[in-house]
Amino acid sequence: MINEDVLKKVCTLSRLRLLEAESAEMLDQMSRIIAHFDKLKEVSTEGVEPLYTAVEMKNVWREDEVFQLTTPKSLMKLAPDEQEGQVKVPQVVK
Amino acid sequence: MSNWDVVIGLEIHAQLQTDSKVFAPDSAGYSKHANENISEISLGYPGSLPTVNRMAVEYSIKIGLALNCNIKKNSVFARKHYFYPDLAKGYQISQFELPLCEDGSIDFMLDDKNVTVGIERAHMEEDAGKSSHKGGYSLIDYNRAGVPLLEIVSKPDMTTSKQAAEYARTVRNVLRYLEVCDGNLEEGSMRCDCNVSLKPKGQKELGTKVEIKNINSFRFIEKALDFEIQRQASLLENNESISQETRLYDSTKNKTFSMRSKEEAMDYRYFPDPDLLPLEVSDELIESIRKNLPELPLEKKERFKKDYEIPDYDASVLTSDKDLAFYFEESAKASKNPKATSNWIMGDFLKSLKESQLSFEDLKVSPKDLGLLVQLIDKGEISGKMAKQVFADMWKSGESPKAIVKSKGLSQISDPEEVKSIVEGVVSAHPGQLAEYKSGKNKLFGFFVGQVMKESKGQANPELVTKFLMEKLKS
Numbered sequence: 235m236i237n238e239d240v241l242k243k244v245c246t247l248s249r250l251r252l253l254e255a256e257s258a259e260m261l262d263q264m265s266r267i268i269a270h271f272d273k274l275k276e277v278s279t280e281g282v283e284p285l286y287t288a289v290e291m292k293n294v295w296r297e298d299e300v301f302q303l304t305t306p307k308s309l310m311k312l313a314p315d316e317q318e319g320q321v322k323v324p325q326v327v328k
Numbered sequence: 329m330s331n332w333d334v335v336i337g338l339e340i341h342a343q344l345q346t347d348s349k350v351f352a353p354d355s356a357g358y359s360k361h362a363n364e365n366i367s368e369i370s371l372g373y374p375g376s377l378p379t380v381n382r383m384a385v386e387y388s389i390k391i392g393l394a395l396n397c398n399i400k401k402n403s404v405f406a407r408k409h410y411f412y413p414d415l416a417k418g419y420q421i422s423q424f425e426l427p428l429c430e431d432g433s434i435d436f437m438l439d440d441k442n443v444t445v446g447i448e449r450a451h452m453e454e455d456a457g458k459s460s461h462k463g464g465y466s467l468i469d470y471n472r473a474g475v476p477l478l479e480i481v482s483k484p485d486m487t488t489s490k491q492a493a494e495y496a497r498t499v500r501n502v503l504r505y506l507e508v509c510d511g512n513l514e515e516g517s518m519r520c521d522c523n524v525s526l527k528p529k530g531q532k533e534l535g536t537k538v539e540i541k542n543i544n545s546f547r548f549i550e551k552a553l554d555f556e557i558q559r560q561a562s563l564l565e566n567n568e569s570i571s572q573e574t575r576l577y578d579s580t581k582n583k584t585f586s587m588r589s590k591e592e593a594m595d596y597r598y599f600p601d602p603d604l605l606p607l608e609v610s611d612e613l614i615e616s617i618r619k620n621l622p623e624l625p626l627e628k629k630e631r632f633k634k635d636y637e638i639p640d641y642d643a644s645v646l647t648s649d650k651d652l653a654f655y656f657e658e659s660a661k662a663s664k665n666p667k668a669t670s671n672w673i674m675g676d677f678l679k680s681l682k683e684s685q686l687s688f689e690d691l692k693v694s695p696k697d698l699g700l701l702v703q704l705i706d707k708g709e710i711s712g713k714m715a716k717q718v719f720a721d722m723w724k725s726g727e728s729p730k731a732i733v734k735s736k737g738l739s740q741i742s743d744p745e746e747v748k749s750i751v752e753g754v755v756s757a758h759p760g761q762l763a764e765y766k767s768g769k770n771k772l773f774g775f776f777v778g779q780v781m782k783e784s785k786g787q788a789n790p791e792l793v794t795k796f797l798m799e800k801l802k803s
Contacts, residue, residue, distance in 0.1 A: 247411075247595055248411070249411055286404045286426075286600045286606050287600065287602065287605060287606060289605060291605050292605055292606060292607075292608045293380075293605065293607065293608055294379055294380070294605055295379065295380055295381075295382040295385075296348075296353065296379040296380060296381055296382065297381075297382055297383075298346050298347050298348050298381050298382065298383035298384070299347065299348060299353060300347050300348045300353055300354070300355045300356075300357075301353045302353075302354070302367070303352075303353065303354075303367040303368060303369065304367060304368055306363055306364050306365075306366050306367075309363075309366055309367070309368065309371060309373075310363055310366075317467055318362065318467065319361055319362040319363055319469075320362045320363065320460070320467035320468055320469050321363065321413070321467065321468040321469075321470070322465055322466075322467055322468075323413045323465065323466050323467075323468060324465060324466070325461065325463070325464055325465050325466055326412060326413060326459065326461065326466045
């Protein structure tokens with residue numbers, strides 16, 4: 235069941251801040267999504283093996299060889315901010 | 329602690345020594361500069377596809393087999409989601425429902441008792457990047473992001489901090505024997521998280537568990553657990569409850585402190601990673617890895633006891649490290665006296681090794697030369713006391729024991745006639761002391777030994793000196 239408390243927890247975990255109006259909308263949407271899964275749950279899956287992939291392939295290996303795909307410099311250019319060659323991000327630990 | 333049963337389980341992360349990362353071809357090695365070993369795959373750029381490093385799978389199977397696990401023929405990679413910038417993708421690739429290895433166990437000896445610890449599972453995953461917190465912002469180096477790890481989860485089978493530390497040492501020893509992980513806690517190539525809970529003595533149901541992270545030495549495993557057991561016991565004795573949380577160990581304060589509580593615990597939203605295909609390993613692959621497993625510490629220990637006829641204690645010490653075991657075997661071959669060789673290795677050798685902090689590859693003394701030193705003592709060419717001096721010189725210079733004995737003129741006089749004549753000379757040069765000795769002053773025996781040693785510059789064979797002195801003084 236989705237209620238105010240669950241929504242609050244989900245927001246904390248996903249680092250989201252919702253306005254009151256958004257909260258109401260989200261509650262409604264999420265409740266409908268959950269209800270849809272409850273509907274799916276009604277299907278009997280007895281004797282059905284869990285499916286982990288829809289692709290009928292297995293074991294695409296790579297040998298343990300080092301090579302460079304894209305130059306690190308060009309990747310670093312895409313970082314939001316950089317300092318001393320490191321990616322600079324907002325404070326994560328207080 | 330008598331009112332409580334302690335329950336401890338360990339999670340060990342072993343960094344696998346592959347050349348490239350587990351899902352990307354970037355180097356997994358050390359790099360001087362930040363963000364050098366990165367690619368669109370390890371940074372999780374949209375559209376990039378991870379592929380599994382075959383070597384990382386083989387190493388993981390190797391460890392699984394050495395820990396007596398069942399290797400699952402079918403396993404699945406899963407995404408473990410968390411919001412933390414040390415992995416740019418927003419999730420870590422790990423294994424959840426179907427890990428590669430399950431249901432193993434490992435044995436070790438502690439205080440003369442065999443301890444068996446069960447292994448719940450061992451699963452493959454990728455390491456995260458390294459973050460440095462600068463106050464106000466954080467800096468991230470992704471060189472380590474994607475380096476292969478095997479997480480080895482023990483069953484909650486341990487009851488003391490000592491057992492936990494010994495279990496971790498045993499696992500490290502196995503990893504090093506397998507040559508798949510260098511097991512360095514300080515440098516983080518092996519990491520240990522400890523789970524500990526207390527319950528009233530005899531109760532079946534487990535108490536609330538606390539996880540301790542940030543432990544970077546075997547000694548700290550013991551200390552952190554001791555602190556935590558004490559902390560939980562005093563809370564429980566005051567009828568306070570334990571909160572399920574993750575705590576960090578601070579070795580400088582020898583304390584654990586709360587890092588995050590259950591309320592903040594993350595919901596990892598695991599699901600099978602659609603970018604990676606299920607992993608299927610054939611019986612042939614598992615068997616070929618099993619066949620090529622090296623001799624493991626316990627097997628080696630048993631063989632040492634049987635082949636070299638050395639005591640259990642010696643065999644344990646000598647097999648506690650792969651390089652040390654190899655050194656002993658080579659030395660014993662040269663000396664042809666395994667027990668004396670073992671004594672030398674456990675004594676002067678390990679003492680010098682510890683003091684110098686050298687690694688085996690930097691040693692100047694070859695195992696063969698140590699064996700030859702033992703042989704020189706056995707042949708009576710030098711005394712045990714001289715050998716200590718020779719060994720100290722060998723350690724410094726790397727010269728052969730024979731060369732040192734020769735250049736220092738240390739060789740022992742073991743010719744009976746020569747020793748006898750020195751003894752006779754000394755006795756007749758001290759008629760006063762001889763008379764006193766004969767009148768009952770037995771203590772003077774030591775005086776005569778000293779004089780003979782002085783006369784022979786310490787080179788007379790002590791056994792012969794005693795023998796001839798006894799004869800001479802009695803007559």
